[in-house]
Amino acid sequence: MAIPFPFSALVGQDEIKLALLIAAVDPSIGGVLIFGDRGTGKSTAIRGLAALLPKMQAVAGCRYSCSPDAPSDLCPDCSGEKKKASKTVEISVPVVDLPLGATEDRVVGALDLERALTQGEKAFEPGLLAKANRGFLYIDEVNLLEDHLVDLLLDVAASGENLVEREGLSIRHPARFVLIGSGNPEEGELRPQLLDRFGLSVDVTTPGDVKTRVEVIRRRDDFEWDPAAFRDKWMKEEDKTRKSLMRAKKLLKEISVPDTVYERAAELCLALGTDGLRGELTLIRAARAHAALHGKKTVTIQDLRSVAPLALRHRLRRDPLDEAGSGTRVQRAIDDVFAP
Template sequence: MPLHYPLSAVVAPQVGQRDDMTLALILTTISPEVGGVLVRGEKGTAKSTTVRALASVLPPIEVVAGDRFASAPGDTSPDGPGPDNRWPLEAETETRPVRLVELPVGATEDRVLGSLHLSKVLADGVAEYEPGLLARAHRGILYVDEVNLLHDHLVDLLLDAAAMGRSTVERDGVSVAHAARFVLVGTMNPEEGELRPQLLDRFGLTVEIAAPRDPQLRAEVVRRRLAFDADPTAFVASYADAERALTDRIVAARKLLPEVELTDAVLTKVAEVCAAFEVDGMRADIVTTRTAIAHAAWHGRTHVTRADIRQAALLALPHRRRRNPFDAPGLDEDLLDQVLGDEEPDPEPPAPQGPEGGADESDESGFETGAERPPQPTDGAERPPQPTEGEDGGSDGAGDGDRPDQPTSEDEGLVTGAERPPRPTMESVVGSAAPYQVRRFEVTGTGAGESGKRSRALTTNGRRIGAEPQGEKHGSLHLVETIRAAAPHQRARGRTDGRLVFHDSDLRTARREGREANLVLFCVDASGSMAARKRMEQVKTAILSLLLDAYQRRDKVGLVTFRADSADVALPPTHSVDIAAKRLADLPAGGRTPLAEGLLTAVEVLRVEKVRDPRRRPLLIVITDGRATHGPDAVNRSRAAAGWIAEHGISAVVVDCEQGPMRLGLAGQLAAAMQATHLPIAEVSAQALAGVARVA
């Protein structure tokens, strides 16, 4: 069995950050009803290392010997004896470590929920259920790395099972229900895209982490990692006492948890905090309360203090304040302190006894009034001193410093069709209005990409439209078609006892049609002819609305801009529409219109992405007024680039930004050359489209 890096050896990157992650993981193992942990952070910040190390400090569990569902004596289980499937209290047990079950991003629904045991169905005619990952993770930890890249329907299954503590399977002639109580831990890099706000809310706690900025801490991280890789056994042994202390403290906290008193004053204070931050629903109140109770038990107290509520709010509320996909998670700690006030909640349920008792207990636990972070777990004295220079690390700086260079005086003198007289600089940065719902654009034909919500495709989920030989594919079994394939060969196979004789070549999997996610590449004209404030605001609002639509449909997005004498890839294809929105906000306008360069740069981005991700089909959205004013023979070069796009069958939309009574119709000509959909910018809105339909 491979050795895991010790939890107590993980170096805190900055004051409180790694402590918050470790604390959140420990609190949710003390009280699994908290609902799991989502860890957000940049790559290379030991997210996976910390999660895998957690299992080694959890106390072992007793399970019924031979039970496939890790049941305890007295629990119901599909393997349990008797009519009620309940194991007797005197059942033989065995002790084993807590399991850490890792769910791959590419897992299928059958693998997660479980399915028919195919070999027994085909060989013996017995419909037996084969447990999936949810059953294996019962009473353990289910870890999903890069949870933001997991298919939405699988995330829904995981979170529903985590909330209900039970998994029910009704499929392929199997009806099974089994316990599935586990600690759900997800890690993600926000640069690869965000989870939907509805899914964020289903995680009990969330933590933001970043790599250390202090050189001494970075050196200590490398030193410990090299020591572990050189001799894992000796390194783990050196932290054995610290690991054992963590285990003992978790056991003590679990025993103390039922004794922690929850007073009306605590409930009222939690409600005041949640109301002050305007979180939706009641899940935030419930999770914050449970976390505060677990935090009190972790510090050996039988009553909840102000410090417990504060720490619980810092872990449970930031991601629940995110109402818009472009809103960054966060919490105003000054407002939190203002709502909490200076007085401790009453520790006695019957009547107030004065604040001094709670304050003393808080001091004993290591919390002072207004303390920003909890003390580190008792994980040994090997940690280096923490920096105090005021590092925050709360932002990775994505999107900063990406403004194009200032135009030269030559650029300023060559602006064609500019709507204002020349100034010392022709650059202007205009904001956008609130986004709106847009009409749906699709890639033509039927694809076979990743599941999403945009274009038609053959996917692993969706409506069943046929069957195909299994081959190397692993999908849901199409039982009727499998029997139909085997039936003509029964006499040749020597069928004698009434049972069908199956071969592997008979297996048929369901062919399903659903929706796929696409690559939506924006090619945006930021030249002088677009620089009028009203027009650029309209353009940015339309792009922001299209980005919101791409976020909801789980697309990858990219951004190419062209102005002056060149085109730039402002954002390579990514799942993070947040970063695209930031780049859009800083997009300046001014200069000539290098339309041909913009189209060719977009084509090159699509070519490279085709090599990286061949199954994901692209949708090119060109936002321009159709003018081409840069370079010799600019118009013909633009038409040639448009013809190349049409020749290669790239699905495209030209959003026409031309306005006013005197229109040249150049964007329409560009759309015709590209064989693309031509759409005036005013008709991007779904509401405007509905208005046109009503008039017609």
């Protein structure tokens, strides 16, 4: 198995790292959309995060990696009487790629043809959504995804379940995952319905200063010469980040949100004219996860300010009279709302 580039060794992509850590602390935020230039470390960051995450408990032999601690989310096989005797195993958090050319059968699952032909039995062959349960589903070039797959993902993301009814089969299984999308905006826009499902959004640009570019090249070159030695060199930082993440997940439920933080979140969304209330909800959840990552038990205005660009920049309406980018507009509203 190839050694991934250490998450902690990424240079100049602090927003990507923060967004991914927040999504890992609280998966209910809704995933991360990463738009930007090619070759800026988008997929490297995602695979680095997966390697950083601690292993999780799963029911032994379960095709959907069901959690023994979440009875309401068990698949039909694990929810029966035999689950009481089932053993548990430690598994790595799955990171599943959804390629652009994937068929619907490969994504949702289909009839196991080999078993049907050799044994005459109708059996279900799980798809990519099953493999991604309790992990990450990564779609590169998400803005080029076919419309029928977008509709399918929207349904599953909303329900947390995958329902397959075909060839005489009727299967329902858990499919809760953090959706990670990346792409180049020059190659097309994302459908509004799918864009709204992403909790956080990051705009990535190629580093514009020589010092940062040199450090990126140096670290990547060192890694490619000897991946194992480079990983070992960053092991202490990786352990530090992993412990911070585990502590944050445990601390999340204990964190309180003052009324002033709720009020500022609402004022900020009103100032930006965001549609609906999803913006405020995501903003509060992201601020809570940010506070947890920093070991705090109360969300502060600074937590809100830190995550506001991530939570709101992709929720703005287009303004033909304002040529400023979405990031600039969000920062301008932050400065106005949080002015002393």
